[in-house]
Amino acid sequence: MNAVIYVSKGGNTRKLADAVAKGAGVKAQSVAGTAAGTAAAAADGTANLAQVDILFIGASIYAGKINKDLRQFLQALKEKQAAKAVVFGTSAGGKNALAEIKPVLESRGIPVSPEVFHCKGSFLCVNSGRPNAEDLAQAEEFARRVCNGGL
């Protein structure tokens, strides 16, 4: 069983999450929508997240960092709760969330793939329309390849 979890304040990473989930054959779950519907509840129990094979994690960058609810959620994962994690996400520039997520998960015994799917996300008047249809198609294909062992 694979899982796709994400945080998206403005909807850009949610679009990618839905595309990744399609490629992975599962339903994307917002961290804020897990457990009792609050990030704190999710961090306490990760109730909706069972033991998974591949955990896809969708993260955007806000003021240089990932969202704190997502960080809290990752910190609450159980030891080896996922066999492997794969990061995807959006930001206005080129920065992705791998460097911030990797040490948190590795401290839980969860290896993190060096392969990341990242694309530009619209922000104010930059990157209008991103992620676009092509980004979403690529995200879906990325997830499919990961799940088929091609990445």
Ligand SMILES: Cc1cc2nc3c(=O)[nH]c(=O)nc-3n(C[C@H](O)[C@H](O)[C@H](O)COP(=O)(O)O)c2cc1C
């Ligand atoms: C408050 C705020 C701070 C942001 N800071 C950064 C940043 O430091 N670097 C960057 O590349 N993008 C930054 N962005 C742009 C977002 O990463 C980008 O719009 C992303 O696609 C948002 O994803 P979301 O719609 O899923 O929340 C920021 C956006 C907001 C709203």
